[in-house]
Amino acid sequence: MKEKVQKIGRVLSAMVMPNIAVFIAWGLVTSVFIENGWFPNATLAELVDPMNQYLLPILIAYTGGYNVYGQRGATVGSIMTIGVLVGAPIPMFIGAMICGPLGAFLIKKLDEVLQGHIKEGFEMLVNNFSAGILGFILAVIGCLAINPACLALNDVLTIGVNFLVDRGLLPLLSVIVEPAKVLFLNNAINHGIFSPIGIQEVLSQGSSIFYLIESNPGPGLGILLAYCFFGKGAAKSSASGAAIIHFFGGIHEIYFPYILMNPLLIIAAIAGGATGVFVNVLFGSGLVSAASPGSIIAILTMCAPDSYFGVCVSIAAATVVAFVVAAFILKFTNSKEDLDEAQAESKQLKTATPTQEAVAVKKDLSTLRKIVFACDAGMGSSAMGATILTKKLKAAGIDVTVPHYAINDIPSDTEVVVTHQSLVGRVEDNLPNVVIFPITNFMGGTEYDDIIEKLK
Incomplete structure (x- = not known):
């Protein structure tokens, strides 16, 4: 069911994502030249x-x-x-x-x-x-x-x-939106549902809160900061870098695995998201167009002239609330959020039955010249993962290129794919014979090291 929902979401987002530049151009024209814009020009x-x-x-x-x-x-x-x-x-x-x-x-x-x-x-x-x-x-x-x-x-x-x-029930949307985001439906929600509603509000009101319901970076930032202080092992050490990439780079997918390691953290995401929406409702703040990626830079660029204070307060409030709730959960639960422990347990489970990863170890990859890194949209997390893996391959002396693609766009001649473990089923549906290296964290250095060892 999750894979079917992801496929529907992918169809919607795949129509919008390649045209984000046009949305940004339209948003800039709107914010600058309309009657209540920065520089009105009829x-x-x-x-x-x-x-x-x-x-x-x-x-x-x-x-x-x-x-x-x-x-x-x-x-x-x-x-x-x-x-x-x-x-x-x-x-x-x-x-x-x-x-x-x-x-x-x-x-x-x-x-x-x-x-x-x-x-x-x-x-x-x-x-x-x-x-x-x-x-x-x-x-x-x-x-x-x-x-x-x-x-x-x-x-x-x-x-x-x-x-x-x-x-005054708009904050309740976070109960649906935040869990859906963790299932990699963030692009479909933002561009397939909220953008059409947002555009109509911009035309009538000059800005829209719907552009901020999904793209607010506060909930994810709060969770990652909580990992920085209360996490363990690799999760703690990688959280600070993930927070920077999430907040300034706008790649929200990077914090999803941190929630998947401790599913109770979805409560922190919902609490932070609802708080951000509530603050924006309180101040009547919004954006003039979709902020994509959901970076603080893109958000401030698309911010309506009268909404900067409200938007900034909403992001700060969402961050604080998500941090407090996530810190409590990480401090007082016994759930394993250590990436190294989770990976070790996963490997033990995999030794019981043959898997594609086991096949990958035995397969002759001596002629391999390309490894595809894939994600839902092929633009955010996969681009970052491809960069990290390319550097590690180069340092190991392995001459293999790492292009990044959306799952539906992976070339048919691909031999090896790296993707998040929750997306493996979709890759298998499209390319049943491809070798797949699943990862649990886009920042997880040890996981990339394991891939390189297998290639060697």
Whole structure:
């Protein structure tokens, strides 16, 4: 079930993550040039609506279609999305996330039906007209069917959001958001759910609190600082470096393994997250666009002009509350949070039955020239892990490159993959014959050393 949820989340985030630069550009235009921005300019403020209403949804649909069926999928998915956008009073991100992959899927199936039935020399004619005719039909369907359905869904979401806001219950979202983040659904939640809601709030209010519910670095920072003072062994020694990367680099995935080592710490994450949301509700603070990655630098860059104090207080409060709760849990529980102990126990369990890692030791890797480091989005934790592993391989005199990919984008000719242990099942589904080295902590030096020893 966890892997299925991760896959759904990956589909959503994979449409948005490659276009984060456009969100940032739109956010900067909004914060600088709108009427209550830093430098109001009526002419340049005209950029806001076209980027929001058309550019962003079409790029999302294009990317979603491309992920399903390459260029043809991207083209048909974008055509279908135009039908959804026409006449819509709100940004149609939900419609784009539906139409992009759906249009690509349908043209893929149509091509499969036509394959083997096209006369020689008519391939280009048939391919162009089949995509064009299907796109025409789907654009009409998008306008007459999917557009009203998305507007109805948006009304339901708006009612739900207003219910939480009016009753001061918005902090309760942390009860759902924080555990979901630890399951590596952070990108899907932030960009698949909160970003569409946030954009509508920005247009009506100038900023949105929804951009801060998932991206607030306070809960993770508090937990990592608690490990610095009350942790054990490798977990304690690596926590300070992880805190710096988390807070300034914005790679939130780096603190997830620390919670997985002691699951009770999810209480600290929820308490910190709820505190941050409560403070932002109290001060009416928010961001003008998504902060991605969730770095303090990105957050302050996207901060609304009147929200700096509230945002900073919310991050500080979330950090303090998460630290206090996490410190109590680490101090008074007997749970093993020592990375070295956990790894040793894991190895003992693995000796009982053959595993891919055992196979990896026996497999001839003398011709290996590439090790793929994979994570959910292929941008944050995998990039950092690839850098660490590359340095260790170089120091060991092993000439192997370490590119980083999203799990769904791992090349089919890959022989060896390094990924977090909670993502192993998804890698196996895509590449059942690949050798996988699972790790429990992206900062775990001993785990990388073990990989190198096996390669030797």
